[in-house]
Structures are given as structure tokens and as C-alpha cells.
Amino acid sequence: MPPWRQALRNFLSIQMSSSLPFSFPGRRRWRCLLTAAAAGWLASNPVSHAFADADERPDPVVAASTTPPAQPDPEPEPYDADGHAPIGVIGDHLHAAGEFMLSYRFMPMAMSGLRDGPSDLTDAEALAMDNPFFGNPGQPPKMRILPRDMTMQMHMFGTMYGLTDRITLMAMGMMVGRDMTLETHNLPGASIGTFDTATWGLSGASASALIGLADGNIRTHLLAGVGLPAGSLTETGEALLPNGTRREVRLPYAMQPGSGSFEARPGIVVQSKRERTTLGGQLAARLPLGDNSEGYRTGNAYLLNMWWMVQPTPAVAFSMRFLLERMGAIEGRDPMIAGPVPTADPANYGGGRITGYLGVNVAGQSGVLREHRLALEFGRPFIQDLNGPQMPRDWELIIGWQRSWSLTN
């Protein structure tokens, strides 16, 4: 058994044995995690009035009725760092009615190499692969341009508003910068040089409602969102061709800032806090509802997040998270995108990936820092089984800031 798998098994068995009053065979842990989450939700107390960030903000009604007005103002309630999930999880928490939040995330990410399925490709293997555009004018029979590395810098802006204690509205917008280095080979397969392509721009937007289902020991809410078509699909760049000339071409799908389709984004979040530890899970999907203006759509994407947090003191919480992703290949194709390069083929997109993250949340407790949150997560993939040839991911970093205000006080 590979070490990542052993680590994952250990991680799951620790979590399950500490959070459930029964045990079960190892092979069924995935199904049991979901069953337990659903059972816990069904068995949990009826929906209470104290939804959302009740543990972060004292209920003004309760506070007024239990605190004699003559007493001096006590220390403010602790503002729990673990009141929010690790920063890479979107839509993890509700807000109390009238509460408003702004957030910003900076997410750099690096990719390099080439992979087909679960294993890496050598240059010789990649250069021996067929060019699906062979037969069109100027297209060589085999792959001749190989991606070497790519960096992405995402900037994600978000706002949330507690419409009621049970319903929170959320809007997100994303800007993405992409930079890719590629190496061109001549027809015999010898390298003739490298070139860079870069794009920058609006990448996507979404609007969601978060609907609380259960509060108490186990908190659950649904995500009902739509992804909005935003961002360019027609960026161009100068490519070095196998015959040594340079030409301005429409860049492949991986470099286009937008995806261009309306998307349904359903999801469910389940969290359980016990003293200083929190266990959480999120199952979510991004499902494009139609082809974009250039004639294609990205594949359906399914995400399962599982996280565990420990909060030694209210100001700081450390987290461990696993993200399981499964994404389909691009469906349809943009007739303007062609070339002896793996990224020009819609089939070379999507796949499966398991990424592990370590993170920390910091919550300001007093003065001007109160209700400010800073958080960081660093992730590395354990396993990547990609529809290739495709560049695997090396690492990603997520740095976030969040600030909430109550508009009713």
C-alpha cells in the first residue's frame, strides 16, 4: 500500500473512531462517512433559532435578558478561529441575520511536467503521441509543443450577508493570472526553443444561497449556487511553431480566463464541533448547464472536502484537510484552438486528484483586530490521475482575509 494511502486510512480511522459510537470495516469508510453525516443530520435536534455564527456573536436578546444592565461590560466573547472552515473551503459557514462579511483570497499555484493517467510521461513518450489535428494544413503528425510549467495566481473576492439566521447569501468574483512556458520541437523531435504565454483577467463569478438545515452538535447547511459566465474565452498569444516561425494563435483552453457557461453549484456542508476540535465535510459539484459562446463546456466537477481542526485557544486553529476532486474532460471544442500541443485537445482535461492541506486560522479577539480573520493553507496533491497528457499540480497556497460586521447592532 503506498504511503499516502496508509496516511489517508489512518487519518480516516482516527476521525471515525473518535466521532462515532461504532466501528465498521475499513473498505466501507467512504460510504460510512457520508451515511454517518446524513444520519447525524437526521438525528440532530430540530432547527433552533440560534443559527449561524451564534458562537461568535452573543445573541443580543439573550444577552439583554440575562445580563443585569448595571454590571460593567465583561470581557468580549471569544471569537473562535474554528468558527470558519480552513480557508480553501468556500461556503462553509452561515451568518446571523443582518451580518455582513467581506473576504479576499490570494491563491498561487504551480504545475509542471506531463502526466497521463496516474504516471509521469517522458519527453520521448509525449513526442510520440499523435497530434489529433494532423491532416489540417500545417499540422505535424505527432505532438511537438510540450508544456513545461505553469503558474496561476487567483484573486477571489467574496461577500456574504445573513438574510435570516437560516439563509445566507453569497457572491464571489475571481480574477486569474496564468503564465505558461512551453518547449517546441522540430519535426525530427529536437528542441528548438521555449516560449511563454500569459493571460490575466476576470475568471468567474457566482451567486449562492446557503440554507441552514440543522444547528446544534451537528450543523448542516445546503449550498444552492449558480456560476455565471464571466471572463474572456478568446485570448491569444505568440507561439513558436515546429517550423521555427512564430505566430499569434488563440491560446488553448487551459490559458483562457473564463469558462463561459452557466453552472449549477449544489452542495451540502456538515460540521461537528466537540470542545476544541471540529470535524467537517463538504460535498459539492459544479455542473455546466450548456455550451459557451465558443462551442464547448468544461466537464462536470465533483468535490469532497473533509477537514479536522483543533483550536488550542480561540484566536488560533490549526487544520488538516483532504480534497477529493473528480472532473470530466472538456465537451465540445473551440474550432479556433488547434496545434501539436496536448493542451489544444479537449480530451486532455479533467481527471481525479486527492490533495492534502495543512492550515491555520487566526481570529482577532479585541480592539481594531476583532472580527478580522487571517488564514493560510498549503496544499500538495497525494495522487493525480489525469486525462492526459496534462500538467500535474505541484503545490498551492491559499492566503485569506475575512471581516464581518453586524449591520443590526
Ligand SMILES: [Cu+2]
Ligand atoms: Cu462569511
